[in-house]
Amino acid sequence: MKNSIKILLVDDDEEIRSMYAEIFKKEGFEVSEAVDGVDGLNKATKNIPEVIFTGIVMPTMDGFQLMEALKKSVATSSIPVVISSHLGREEDRKKAQELGAKEFLVRGFYTPNEVVEKIRAIFESKEYKLKFSATELDAKKIIQDAHFNENFKCSNCGAELILLIKPVNFQNSEFTTKFVCPKCDFKQK
Numbered sequence: 001m002k003n004s005i006k007i008l009l010v011d012d013d014e015e016i017r018s019m020y021a022e023i024f025k026k027e028g029f030e031v032s033e034a035v036d037g038v039d040g041l042n043k044a045t046k047n048i049p050e051v052i053f054t055g056i057v058m059p060t061m062d063g064f065q066l067m068e069a070l071k072k073s074v075a076t077s078s079i080p081v082v083i084s085s086h087l088g089r090e091e092d093r094k095k096a097q098e099l100g101a102k103e104f105l106v107r108g109f110y111t112p113n114e115v116v117e118k119i120r121a122i123f124e125s126k127e128y129k130l131k132f133s134a135t136e137l138d139a140k141k142i143i144q145d146a147h148f149n150e151n152f153k154c155s156n157c158g159a160e161l162i163l164l165i166k167p168v169n170f171q172n173s174e175f176t177t178k179f180v181c182p183k184c185d186f187k188q189k
């Protein structure tokens with residue numbers, strides 16, 4: 001495990017910011033803080049963080065404008081950004097996705113510790129490959145509904161597909177899954 005991930009916290013709400021700063025420090029992150037988008041852009045340019053955790057609504061430059069500004073410079077364009085949403089508006093979620101945010105976390109939906117885990121997971125990118133039975137339970141239904149080949153063969157090379165699962169939250173046994181080909185790494189849809 002990587003021991004000290006450099007994170008930049010951007011939020012104009014000092015209370016929220018210092019709460020997260022404390023938690024991330026306790027979890028072994030190297031924390032810097034910025035009070036709004038302009039400050040965040042400045043700090044991200046001077047001392048490039050490995051991840052940015054930012055609010056949306058802020059004076060001078062909001063979280064989305066910050067993301068757009070980060071993309072303009074090669075040095076900062078690939079920094080993963082996690083959005084902390086206060087309102088959880090659907091249009092904000094869409095915008096975050098369009099801009100390539102790694103996560104869109106609605107405040108109150110996740111405990112601060114879950115937020116830390118989600119951000120840590122970006123760096124661990126754990127994934128597991130499982131064998132899938134094409135004959136049991138609802139397998140046939142998936143074949144039909146998703147228009148997969150019969151017998152779950154890769155539509156590119158014909159090898160038997162596997163199920164790739166990635167943890168979202170270990171504590172809740174929450175995973176995302178995807179059918180992939182073990183041979184050609186072809187993602188089925």
Ligand SMILES: [Zn+2]
Nearest residue numbers: 154157181184
């Ligand atoms: Zn294949």
